[in-house]
Amino acid sequence: MQLFRKTLDEKAFQLLKEKMEQGLLPQWVVTDPELYELEIEKIYGHSWQFLGHESELKEPGSYVTRWMVNDPILLVKNRNGEINAYLNSCTHRGTQLCTADRGNKKSFTCPYHGWSFNLDGDLIGIVAGNKVYGEEMDKSEWGLRKVPQIGIYQGMIFGNLDPNAESLEDYLGDMKWYLDMMMGRSDGGMEVIGLPQRWVAKANWKATAENFAADPYHVQTTHRSTVEMGISPEDPLYAGYGHQVVMDHAHGINVITSKTGEARVPFQGTPESMWPMFKKNVTPEQYDILSRVTVFVGGVYPNLSFVSPIHGTEGHLHNYLNFRLWRPIGPEKVEVWCWFFIDKAAPKEYKEAAYKGYLGSFGPTGTLEQDDTETWARIVEVSSGLMMRDKELSYNNVSNYLMGMNRIEPDENFPGPGTAYPTCYLDAISRKMHEEWLELISKDLFVKEGV
Ligand code: FES
Ligand SMILES: [Fe+2]
Secondary structure, eight states: OOOOSOTTOHHHHHHHHHHHHTTEEEGGGTTOHHHHHHHIIIIITTSOEEEEEGGGOOSTTEEEEEEETTEEEEEEEOTTSOEEEEESBOTTTOOBSOOSSEEEOSEEEOTTTOOEEETTSOEEEOTTHHHHHOTTOOGGGGOOOBOSEEEEETTEEEEESOTTSOOHHHHHTTHHHHHHHHHSSSTTOEEEOSOOEEEEEESOHHHHHHHHHHOGGGHHHHTHHHHHTTSSOSOTTGGGSEEEEEOGGGOEEEEEOOTTSSOSSGGGGOOGGGHHHHHHHSOHHHHHHHHHOSEEEEEETTTEEEEEOEESOTTSOEEOEEEEEEEESSTTEEEEEEEEEEETTSOHHHHHHHHHHHHHHSSTTOHHHHHHHHHHHHHHHHHTSHHHHOTTOTTOOEEEOOTTTTTOOOOTTOOSSSEEESOSSOOHHHHHHHHHHHHHHHTTTTTTTTO
């Protein structure tokens, strides 16, 4: 057995690539610290990262503070209604400028020496200004640093640290069709209610992202209690009916339906009064899917996941959209950010009931959340052992991603874009996520060695 001192050993990478082509994932990649640094630089330094939703910034002066991995971000609406993203750091000595989660301000004053900045990030005030710096201090050179690119789609705000990255719309690609269906079905779109919940979990971001984007297979076992309580069906295949759709950049969605493809509950339990509005806002193909779907669950690579389930009991059913951002804060930790979205046009009482349902299932008080969190922590624990860290794979220390490989053919009749397979018990999205991951982290990796 051999623990390479250098993770970026070419031999280990070669073996990694070979195994991944066979549908296997060497387990050492899960929490390897050097690889983690590489992921942050090569993936997060160039990808579109979710920052928030337009409904969180209602008025001029509204702001929220967010993170792009370790970069603190200040997202703010200016007087013209434009949303900008700045590094939340004072240009004087760099301390965090705004320390609140959200609020509304005319300007931001630094807690350290009192410099102040307006809603456009311009430096507008220096304590004792000319007396300490003289006449020549040019304030225009000391404005807040902007996140190089910001993009908005269906109200979702994303940022990118790479000024040369492709546009957000190009990056989302085929996923836009599915986002339009989920987020554009109602007049006024979706809105966020409350603050996003946040907590730290012992988990690796790759495992959590995959759990949501690509793994309906875990549902019937991990969340067995929902079957025992009579909320989910006994049939062990129940979360597998429907289509798994794989897209460029490793975005993916599972459109889970019923065994027959008919609706278990029409339009996921939304009030019937809303259905004509859906019809008006989406295409006939999207409307048909909305009428029959049980759960949408998927992800925008690298670290945004979403789930749109049916919750409640007969006569009190509701549907909401939950966004989850897995902010990596180390190879063995994520800060989970969890947003509750609901159709802006939904009746007030329905929104309230749906919010209660969400709190019972997801977030720190949610039962489903606790099921998942425990499994993720155990993956981290196991991955830190000597056997799992062996890069020569002498212990056959690989995970199995063989489900459906070279066996399930795409369903050409599925109306949505992307490659759609006629089952959700499938590792197609996972394999695509691994492929994307390897491509991004290996970019220019061995150039110096002449490879
Ligand atoms: S660090 Fe902000 S004013 Fe000095
Ligand atoms: Fe789960």
